[in-house]
Amino acid sequence: MKDGKLMRKKFNRRRFILLGLGASSGTAAADALWVEPEWLRIRKLRLAKDQPTHRLVHFTDLHHKGDRAYLQRVVKEINARHPTSFASRATS
Numbered sequence: 794m795k796d797g798k799l800m801r802k803k804f805n806r807r808r809f810i811l812l813g814l815g816a817s818s819g820t821a822a823a824d825a826l827w828v829e830p831e832w833l834r835i836r837k838l839r840l841a842k843d844q845p846t847h848r849l850v851h852f853t854d855l856h857h858k859g860d861r862a863y864l865q866r867v868v869k870e871i872n873a874r875h876p877t878s879f880a881s882r883a884t885s
Contacts, residue, residue: 833870850876853883 839845850871857864871879 833867835870835874847878848874848876849878849880850874852879852881 852871855864855867
């Protein structure tokens with residue numbers, strides 16, 4: 794306290810950057826822990842106007858932790874696309 798008043802810390806560029814880094818780190822952690830592990834994204838991409846002759850499924854980032862129902866849902870969605878080709882990529 795100075796002269797009976799609370800001194801407020803200045804909100805400067807350094808504090809702004811640190812606050813932004815903290816907020817973005819928290820958002821990224823929340824996404825990785827609670828949103829992305831259950832997120833199944835399906836995107837259709839048509840390369841020609843004609844009837845498609847090939848169906849490719851690209852499968853990546855399965856965050857499987859023993860949840861059998863989730864794994865069955867993913868497999869069911871993949872099989873429902875009737876792919877002619879399948880590509881899988883594991884990330885750590």
